[in-house]
Amino acid sequence: MSKPKLKSKPKEQTFDEEIRNEIIPSxxxxxxxxxxxxxxxxxxxxxxxRKKKKKSNDDGNSDIEVGEPSAKKLKLPVPDSEDExxxxxxxxxxxxxxxxxxxxxxxxxxxxxxxPNVRDVxxxxxxxxxxxxxDGQPIEYNHTAEDLLQAxxxxxxxxxxxxIDAAAAPYINQLLECYVIRHSALFPTKRIYSxxxxxxxxxxxxxxxxxxALVQNKATLESPPVSTxxxxxxxxxxxxxxxxxxxxxxxxxxxxxATPIAxxxxxxxxxxxxxxxxxxxxxxxxxxxQLIPAxxxxxxxxxxxxxxxxxxxxxxxxxxxxxxxxxxxxxxxYRISTIDEAKLEKLKYMPxxxxxxxxxxEDWQGFAGFAxxxxxxxxxxxxxxxxxxxxxxxDVVAAT
Numbered sequence: 001m002s003k004p005k006l007k008s009k010p011k012e013q014t015f016d017e018e019i020r021n022e023i024i025p026s027x028x029x030x031x032x033x034x035x036x037x038x039x040x041x042x043x044x045x046x047x048x049x050r051k052k053k054k055k056s057n058d059d060g061n062s063d064i065e066v067g068e069p070s071a072k073k074l075k076l077p078v079p080d081s082e083d084e085x086x087x088x089x090x091x092x093x094x095x096x097x098x099x100x101x102x103x104x105x106x107x108x109x110x111x112x113x114x115x116p117n118v119r120d121v122x123x124x125x126x127x128x129x130x131x132x133x134x135d136g137q138p139i140e141y142n143h144t145a146e147d148l149l150q151a152x153x154x155x156x157x158x159x160x161x162x163x164i165d166a167a168a169a170p171y172i173n174q175l176l177e178c179y180v181i182r183h184s185a186l187f188p189t190k191r192i193y194s195x196x197x198x199x200x201x202x203x204x205x206x207x208x209x210x211x212x213a214l215v216q217n218k219a220t221l222e223s224p225p226v227s228t229x230x231x232x233x234x235x236x237x238x239x240x241x242x243x244x245x246x247x248x249x250x251x252x253x254x255x256x257x258a259t260p261i262a263x264x265x266x267x268x269x270x271x272x273x274x275x276x277x278x279x280x281x282x283x284x285x286x287x288x289x290q291l292i293p294a295x296x297x298x299x300x301x302x303x304x305x306x307x308x309x310x311x312x313x314x315x316x317x318x319x320x321x322x323x324x325x326x327x328x329x330x331x332x333x334y335r336i337s338t339i340d341e342a343k344l345e346k347l348k349y350m351p352x353x354x355x356x357x358x359x360x361x362e363d364w365q366g367f368a369g370f371a372x373x374x375x376x377x378x379x380x381x382x383x384x385x386x387x388x389x390x391x392x393x394x395d396v397v398a399a400t
Contacts, residue, residue, distance in 0.1 A: 168211035175207050178221055178335065184384075185393040186238040193224060196380030198235050205229070222335070322395045325351045334381045343368040344378065352389065356382050 176191075179202055184192040191202040200206065206229055213225030224230045330351040331341040347368050349356055357379060364370045370378065388394055 165208075167215050168208060171211035171214040172207050174214075174221060175202070175210055185388040185391040187236075192236075194380065194384060196376060197383065198232075199238065200224075200230055200235050321352060321389060325394065327351065330381075330385065334384065336378070336381060340370075340374065340378065343370055351382075351385055 179191050179193055181189065181191050184190070184194055184199065186192075187199065187201070193200045193202055202210075209227055209229055210219060210224050213219035213227070214221075219225035228234070327341065327345060327349065330336075331338075331344070336344075347356075347359070347364065364375050364378075365372075
């Protein structure tokens with residue numbers, strides 16, 4: 001008599017069942033389509049590499065093969081859902097399918113647009129530097145700031161420049177009156193600002209910079225602002241002078257040539273003896289009779305004269321003024337203030353006096369009261385006066 005089958009206890013859900021019943025259904029549909037489950041015989045593993053039609057197994061289940069599976073497959077044992085007492089003779093095969101697109105991969109490289117160089121080709125752009133839709137066409141201009149500002153009428157910087165020009169216009173007129181074109185004899189065709197032996201040409205840009213500094217109280221009409229435009233790199237050199245500049249001072253007279261001494265009677269006799277051998281023999285006999293120890297050596301007919309002292313290579317030249325020039329006229333011509341004029345009068349300075357360059361610090365500072373920079377300007381005006389006199393500028397002033 002067969003024993004009755006006892007009802008088995010419900011088995012706990014295994015890891016395989018958890019994957020099949022809970023994890024797999026929770027995945028998205030497109031991922032579930034790439035995963036296929038089939039019970040297979042564990043003794044006869046089957047790996048399909050090509051497409052095959054549906055084929056039924058002995059247990060009635062069908063194998064589903066779609067696409068090309070990957071090389072890695074995971075087989076997990078699955079219990080029979082119909083027979084609870086059945087052994088775990090089945091397995092689940094999870095296959096991953098990788099679908100490779102037939103289209104070749106594309107690489108897209110994007111680069112930002114280059115920043116326009118406003119010095120080279122100024123594109124029409126807004127205040128943020130973006131193109132305003134003019135297709136990057138450059139503005140036609142004549143390489144001047146005024147034409148560029150007129151072309152860029154929509155920019156706010158133009159209004160600012162107009163305001164600055166309007167405020168600096170009166171000071172530009174004052175600079176034009178102070179520094180006329182014929183102010184410097186070294187540069188008769190240019191408008192020049194001179195500081196001693198340094199010179200700068202006052203073009204429109206230089207005048208505008210100076211005038212803007214005057215508006216801001218950073219400069220005066222006599223001294224330019226502290227700017228790179230008035231640095232040593234932008235100063236101009238005076239033209240080469242054909243003759244060297246003369247040195248003030250008295251001319252040194254050359255040493256006179258010594259006058260030759262007239263030969264005596266004894267020397268004439270010896271010269272005759274040299275030219276006449278018979279006379280020389282007669283003189284020799286006469287000297288022997290007079291017990292003369294020896295006859296002096298004959299002298300050359302032309303006695304040696306000491307060579308004159310060579311004159312200096314650049315002799316000093318006395319500065320000749322075309323007419324007497326007063327200190328007041330000197331200060332008025334070179335725009336020296338009345339305060340400095342009184343200090344020069346205290347030093348007894350006369351225009352063209354070379355001794356002004358030899359004064360010591362206790363003279364021009366302790367006695368006259370000049371500052372270091374002010375005294376350097378006075379010495380520069382003195383040298384400029386010497387150049388102007390030599391160049392003939394004061395001849396023109398005297399004629400007028």
